[in-house]
Amino acid sequence: MYITCMRRTYALVQVSLALIDDAGGRHWGYELSRRSGVRSPVMYRILHSMLEEGWLTDGWEEQAQVGRVKRPPRRYYELTDTGKVELGAVITGARQDARFRALVAPQVAGIAI
Numbered sequence: 001m002y003i004t005c006m007r008r009t010y011a012l013v014q015v016s017l018a019l020i021d022d023a024g025g026r027h028w029g030y031e032l033s034r035r036s037g038v039r040s041p042v043m044y045r046i047l048h049s050m051l052e053e054g055w056l057t058d059g060w061e062e063q064a065q066v067g068r069v070k071r072p073p074r075r076y077y078e079l080t081d082t083g084k085v086e087l088g089a090v091i092t093g094a095r096q097d098a099r100f101r102a103l104v105a106p107q108v109a110g111i112a113i
Contacts (some may be wrong), residue, residue: 006049006090011038013094013103015046016087019056019077023084026076047077055083 010071018036021025033043050056057080061073079087094100 006053008090008093008097011042011099011102012046012090015040015043016090017042017104019079023079026078028074028076030031030095037063050083053086054080055086058079
């Protein structure tokens with residue numbers, strides 16, 4: 001059940017691969033940008049769309065977790081069950097699309113989707 005309002009783009013596939021690589025974990029914006037290779041403005045538009053579609057939930061790091069580090073709390077993202085299904089559909093569709101095969105083939109070998 002792929003939600004058609006999110007157009008399958010190279011950036012969407014890259015962010016999807018980074019998220020599904022640790023489907024049960026918390027993901028931070030900087031970490032996702034680094035792992036996916038997608039620059040922040042584009043990545044945050046994708047994350048915002050995923051939040052609106054219910055693929056992700058988000059929250060803020062508690063101040064106690066930040067501790068003495070001189071930075072504000074970070075926003076995190078977690079995949080929902082719906083998001084896991086939808087990202088699986090994005091990646092499956094990318095495998096079948098010649099534009100994305102080189103991107104998807106080497107990275108999904110060890111991932112059961």
